[in-house]
Every structure is written in structure tokens, then in C-alpha cells.
Amino acid sequence: MTTQERATEIFARLTRRYPAPQSALDWTDAWELMVATILAAQCTDERVNKVTPALFSRWRGPAAMAQADVAEVEQAVRSTGFFRNKAKNIVGAAQMVMRVHGGEVPRTMVELTALPGVARKTANIVLSNAYGINEGLAVDTHVKRLSFRMGLTASQNVAIIEKDLMKLFPRPTWGDVNHRLVLFGRDVCDSRRPLCTQCELADICPRQGVETA
Structure with missing residues (x-):
């Protein structure tokens, strides 16, 4: 299975598990x-x-x-x-x-990341969720961990991980990719004790059972 094929299958399976993912944060604007x-x-x-x-x-x-x-x-x-x-x-x-x-609140990556306290991850979350704009793909600790474990990237650098993921998933899905990986990271692929025996991605996971962040 190529990396692209694995990414496509991961997205399909997580879409079935989380058909309508949303941010866990409460907000109105x-x-x-x-x-x-x-x-x-x-x-x-x-x-x-x-x-x-x-x-x-x-x-x-x-x-x-x-x-x-x-x-x-x-x-x-x-x-x-x-x-x-x-x-x-x-x-x-x-x-x-x-x-x-x-x-x-501005609607571009450049303007957002110029604001105090707003790095690229935060800007991506705001753009995607509040404005429906996908300039990038937010990489938090869950996305970083799952991307490495699932062989979607060979890097631990969030900037490189983001670029790798952007190549693997269609641009309109970038926001949902973030949500689904975050949810799966919380529910199943925990940082210390991943539930590999209960994981619907286990058969395509190159690091099944390897406990590494």
C-alpha cells in the first residue's frame, strides 16, 4: 500500500466513524x-x-x-x-x-499569524472553522502523533508534517482531516496507551503496537 492509498483509506474509515466532526471548543464567532x-x-x-x-x-x-x-x-x-x-x-x-x-478577525494566514499569540496552527483552525477557508492543515499534538504512527509522514516537525498531509488529502477536506485525527487520537490512538486491538486502522498501520509519540 502506498502512502497515498493509506491516506485515502484512513480518511474513508475515519469519515465513517466521525461523519460530522466539529471542534471540541465552544465558540460563536x-x-x-x-x-x-x-x-x-x-x-x-x-x-x-x-x-x-x-x-x-x-x-x-x-x-x-x-x-x-x-x-x-x-x-x-x-x-x-x-x-x-x-x-x-x-x-x-x-x-x-x-x-x-x-x-x-482577518481572513488570511499572513494577517492572522501577525497577531500576538497566533501561530500557524491557530490560524488554520480559525480560517477553516470560522471562515471555511483552507490555507493549510492544522497540526496539533494528536495530528502530529497519528500522522507519524500511520506512516503519513517521516517527520516530527509540524511544518513538514503539514506539507506532507496537504499533499495527501484534498484541500476541501483539510479541516475535517484535522478534526477526525484529533478525535481518533483522543478516543483510540492515545499517546501512551493506544488501543491497537480495538483500532479500525490496525490492519493498515505500519506502527501497530509501537508506543511512540
Whole structure:
């Protein structure tokens, strides 16, 4: 089986398992999704979803957040970890969205990644989920792990992994590829104890039973 054939089969099987995948983060617009994704770094989506309702209620949109006291935002996001840096970035991003983009979260990779706290992964998530734009394919820890285990890449570098995956999957599916790999990584292909005996991809997995991130 070639790498392309394996990728196609993986997508088909995961599509059957997850026919309508969605982000595990709670959000209503591009701004909320961007903030939630920033907060999700080194933090569970479940924890972020407990923090964001009060955060978004207190500071509604980038206009309000741009005027926020960073110390107060720090306390609001404290439980997500790395709270000082996250708070500084969120307020800084809000100020730049207001100053440069007229209050609207931008719709291009270049403009998004110029915002404080927004790297390529976060930009890909915002573009795909909020705007339906696929400029790239978001690579988080789950996508990185599964891509290597399933032989879709030989690299551990997220930039290279993204390029490898973009060659293997049709552009309109990039957002769903991310969602399905993330969900499967959580449900079955765990980083420490993958459930290989219960895995519907086991027969095409070149690293079945090998516990490696």
C-alpha cells in the first residue's frame, strides 16, 4: 500500500466513524474561536470551555478586550496554564484587530499569524472553522502523533508534517482531516496507551503496537 492509498483509506474509515466532526471548543464567532484556541495551548478543551463563558461574557468581542486590564484577564484565564502570556497575547491581539483590521478577525494566514499569540496552527483552525477557508492543515499534538504512527509522514516537525498531509488529502477536506485525527487520537490512538486491538486502522498501520509519540 502506498502512502497515498493509506491516506485515502484512513480518511474513508475515519469519515465513517466521525461523519460530522466539529471542534471540541465552544465558540460563536471567529474572535471567540481564536481566543479559545490560544487558551487551548497546553490545556484541555474541556478546561477552556469552562473558562470562556465568563471570559466572553465579561469582555464581549475584541473591542471590549482591547480595553481590558491584562491583570484581570490573567485571573480570568488562570486555570488554563501559562495564563500571563495568554492574557497578554489575547489583549494584544484584540488591540491589533481593532487598530489594523477594523474590529474583524482577518481572513488570511499572513494577517492572522501577525497577531500576538497566533501561530500557524491557530490560524488554520480559525480560517477553516470560522471562515471555511483552507490555507493549510492544522497540526496539533494528536495530528502530529497519528500522522507519524500511520506512516503519513517521516517527520516530527509540524511544518513538514503539514506539507506532507496537504499533499495527501484534498484541500476541501483539510479541516475535517484535522478534526477526525484529533478525535481518533483522543478516543483510540492515545499517546501512551493506544488501543491497537480495538483500532479500525490496525490492519493498515505500519506502527501497530509501537508506543511512540
